[in-house]
Structures are given as structure tokens and as C-alpha cells.
Amino acid sequence: MATAWKVGSDIDAWCTRCKMSLGHTILAMVGGRPVRVRCNTCHGEHNYRGPAGADPRKGSWEPREVRERREAKPSVTSWEALLAGKDLSRARKYSAKETYAAEEVIQHPSFGIGLVQEVRGDKIQVAFKADVKTLVHGK
Numbered sequence: 480m481a482t483a484w485k486v487g488s489d490i491d492a493w494c495t496r497c498k499m500s501l502g503h504t505i506l507a508m509v510g511g512r513p514v515r516v517r518c519n520t521c522h523g524e525h526n527y528r529g530p531a532g533a534d535p536r537k538g539s540w541e542p543r544e545v546r547e548r549r550e551a552k553p554s555v556t557s558w559e560a561l562l563a564g565k566d567l568s569r570a571r572k573y574s575a576k577e578t579y580a581a582e583e584v585i586q587h588p589s590f591g592i593g594l595v596q597e598v599r600g601d602k603i604q605v606a607f608k609a610d611v612k613t614l615v616h617g618k
């Protein structure tokens with residue numbers, strides 16, 4: 480990022496009042512980095528905090544709820560990661576007559592190995608490599 484910031488420039492920053500990343504105007508700079516900004520939306524002045532999702536190695540501040548939402552994103556959890564640490568050799572064969580519990584590894588005749596993610600009454604949500612399927616159990 481080779482953005483040349485200067486006082487008066489527009490910059491994306493976390494607004495402490497609006498509680499979201501918005502366009503701000505730089506009011507003060509220290510060492511080539513903005514330190515004080517004014518929100519273009521609520522016109523509140525506050526210390527500069529990088530936009531949500533900014534590189535944490537730069538020490539920019541990120542609100543907890545944003546970080547949790549990012550970490551909870553299902554797209555970052557691969558099927559392999561879900562099954563890491565699970566004993567696949569103990570996968571139970573899937574049958575609608577059996578009853579399964581969350582976190583259990585099952586072996587389905589067509590979908591293969593899957594991890595039970597959720598139990599909702601007589602239905603289980605199972606993450607297979609190709610797709611997440613809803614299956615019946617305890618019939």
C-alpha cells in the first residue's frame with residue numbers, strides 16, 4: 480500500500496461513533512501515518528483506527544465483533560480442517576435408523592466421510608467434502 484496520505488486526504492477508517500468503516504478526512508499526521516481523522520458521515524473527530532479487516536500486523540485496531548464475525552466465516556474453515564483431529568477410522572456407517580450426535584464422523588454410502596455439525600430433532604446437518612447435506616436419523 481503506497482498511498483500517499485496527507486492532512487485533508489480521504490481515508491477509510493473505523494468510526495467509533497458509527498461503529499463501521501467509513502470514509503474519513505485526515506486531520507493530523509505523525510510519521511507519515513494518520514493519527515487523527517474526522518468521520519465524513521457523523522463528522523465526529525477521533526484518533527485514527529484502520530478500517531475493519533486491516534492487516535493486524537500493522538497494529539491497527541479492530542473491534543471484537545468484527546474480528547469474531549470474520550473468524551466465524553464458514554468459508555475460511557475447510558472440510559479438511561473440520562475433520563482435523565477426528566479419528567476417521569471410527570466413522571460410523573450412516574443409516575437413517577441410527578441416531579447421531581454433533582461432532583460425530585460418519586461414513587455415507589454416496590457422499591463419503593462427513594462430520595455431523597448440527598442435530599435438529601430427526602435431522603442432522605452433515606458436512607461432506609462436496610457439500611453440506613441434511614440427513615434424517617433416528618427413524
Ligand SMILES: [Zn+2]
Binds near residue numbers: 520523
Ligand atoms: Zn462516524
